[in-house]
Amino acid sequence: MTSITFHGGVDDIGGNKFLVEDKGTKIFMDFGMSFTDEGKFFSQFMNARTSNSLADYFALGILPKIPGLYRTDIAKHVGFDGDEPTDISGVLLTHAHVDHCKYISYLRPDIPIYCSEASKLIMQNYDETGNFDQYLTLKERFQVYTNKKGEISKAAGDKVKVPRKIEVFEDGKKFSIDSIDVEPLPVDHSVPGVNAFILHTSAGSIANTADLRFHGRREKDTAKFVERCGESSLDLILCEGTRIAETQSITEYDVETISTKIINETQELVICGYPIRDLDRLMSFYLAAKNAGRYLVIDLKQAYLLKLFSGSANFSKLYPSPDDETIKIFIPRGSWGLLDKNLEKFTERLLYMDYPEWQREFLDYPNTVDYRDVSKNQKELVFYCSDFNLQNLIDVKPNPGSSYIRSLTEPFDTEMELKEEQIKNWFEHFGIIGKERDWHQVHVSGHGDGEQIKRVIDGANSKKLIPIHTHHDEYHKKWHSNVHTVNQHNTYEMGG
Numbered sequence: 001m002t003s004i005t006f007h008g009g010v011d012d013i014g015g016n017k018f019l020v021e022d023k024g025t026k027i028f029m030d031f032g033m034s035f036t037d038e039g040k041f042f043s044q045f046m047n048a049r050t051s052n053s054l055a056d057y058f059a060l061g062i063l064p065k066i067p068g069l070y071r072t073d074i075a076k077h078v079g080f081d082g083d084e085p086t087d088i089s090g091v092l093l094t095h096a097h098v099d100h101c102k103y104i105s106y107l108r109p110d111i112p113i114y115c116s117e118a119s120k121l122i123m124q125n126y127d128e129t130g131n132f133d134q135y136l137t138l139k140e141r142f143q144v145y146t147n148k149k150g151e152i153s154k155a156a157g158d159k160v161k162v163p164r165k166i167e168v169f170e171d172g173k174k175f176s177i178d179s180i181d182v183e184p185l186p187v188d189h190s191v192p193g194v195n196a197f198i199l200h201t202s203a204g205s206i207a208n209t210a211d212l213r214f215h216g217r218r219e220k221d222t223a224k225f226v227e228r229c230g231e232s233s234l235d236l237i238l239c240e241g242t243r244i245a246e247t248q249s250i251t252e253y254d255v256e257t258i259s260t261k262i263i264n265e266t267q268e269l270v271i272c273g274y275p276i277r278d279l280d281r282l283m284s285f286y287l288a289a290k291n292a293g294r295y296l297v298i299d300l301k302q303a304y305l306l307k308l309f310s311g312s313a314n315f316s317k318l319y320p321s322p323d324d325e326t327i328k329i330f331i332p333r334g335s336w337g338l339l340d341k342n343l344e345k346f347t348e349r350l351l352y353m354d355y356p357e358w359q360r361e362f363l364d365y366p367n368t369v370d371y372r373d374v375s376k377n378q379k380e381l382v383f384y385c386s387d388f389n390l391q392n393l394i395d396v397k398p399n400p401g402s403s404y405i406r407s408l409t410e411p412f413d414t415e416m417e418l419k420e421e422q423i424k425n426w427f428e429h430f431g432i433i434g435k436e437r438d439w440h441q442v443h444v445s446g447h448g449d450g451e452q453i454k455r456v457i458d459g460a461n462s463k464k465l466i467p468i469h470t471h472h473d474e475y476h477k478k479w480h481s482n483v484h485t486v487n488q489h490n491t492y493e494m495g496g
């Protein structure tokens, strides 16, 4: 018997957690966070309690209560299960966006995570540049030891680090997890390393589209996946429909072209904002800056990500290295702000200590800039400024005649609208946008429109379809004659 239980990702955008069971083999496809579920109960100011996180999530129905699935340090501590053997053989990760991967941090480290190399690098970037993520390395809680004075102390640092079992698969190369054969197939989306899957089970073939589109830099990958589906006599396809109710306007290449034009028409500083881990979007701005004869100034997190990717033979030719000649790395003020202080008093060493360890190596790069350089050379730069670092504008002081290109999704709820108002206040304050609050919105989504999803549905030619990652299954129903809709936590039996 083969079944799929949908613990998230249905009638919702993201939060994908699909438990596939086949002849006793149990695997999850994705283990993501649902913004809807979290937003229902939590906010920036109130999260699941760190000591009690799993119990909080179980109580609110955010995570399924499955024995053997979760890290035992927390599970045991909240009176759930402990050391019994797990019967979950692995998690297949489509991509490293939080709505697909976030809750991996809660899983037992001995449950293997099967992912692409790019997904691994992105999770490494999360782990090493953030404070909370534990994708590749779990940090055990509630471990104590007796210190030199004979007192009980909380264990920390290397003492509590447990590496997670990460199995990197190759694009297009089949592998098996017990009774299930897995075919990972790369698709085009707004982050590197996204793979759709075709699972060959004892009850037939199941495809999972992941998140995809045809209007990015890797549209051929999506086309190849659809073609492969067509050849696989699919019994079932789990088909995304994030933007199925919409029509497309522009492509990733248009983002590059339009941005080039705006940069060419700007007299002073060009400021831009785009999704930090979307390297194809970074490429659009990199190429636009280069076309216009300017440098692209990136932040330290992007520099770190480019460093990780340029260390891989598979990616070193695809993306620029952090010391590329078109790139400058922006060094912000550190915790003491010693950047522009008298180093005869504070010393070079203290300046290094002003930054977290992962940032320090970049201080020695030849292509770093700080606010003084950006302020002085406004005509030569395209300055990346995220929504979380707008304070840098205070130091940079953009000249009249500067512009802002916003390459991020437009707000789709009231919280985001309020946030956007706030961001507009910053740009209005510095005279970059006028009273009409007009900035250059140049963005394309990571998701295909209706026409593109129809192309997937038609080309895949699956016997049955279950809509995922959408609020609009009426379109799937219009374009496929055998659509089955499931609710969260419901189980679908193959052949049933």
Ligand SMILES: [Zn+2]
Binding pocket: 013, 014, 097, 099, 100, 211, 469
């Ligand atoms: Zn998603």
